[in-house]
Amino acid sequence: MKKQMGRTMVKWQPFASLPTQYEGIRDLIEEKNKLPRPILSDYQKEEISRVLQEALETQKTVHFTYYKNGMDLNEMGEISKIDLHTNTIVFIDVFSYQNIHKVEDIIDVRFA
16 A cells, blocks of 8 residues: 555656746746836937926826836836935825835836
8 A cells, every 4th residue: 555655656756847847938938028127318318307397396297117127117107206315206105105116227208
């Protein structure tokens, strides 16, 4: 009886490794799909700065794109604070959640 139970465990052991293989394959696909960080011109940086400052003063809703972990992500909401010491912005999204983003990660900002 012991030999049979031991054999069944050995028989099914290769299938136990499949989830980790799928995780590895998924990680490879995600790594392949990552985008390089965009390089902004001085004009683009100045335009982003101008729009952020105007959005802070007027409390207008903005739509901005930022770079994070190899992806370009989009958000919409209001700028509540620009912190020059940490070079970050505090952003309140449409669900009233407060988010903090580095200014250097922002790719594009437009008024909604």
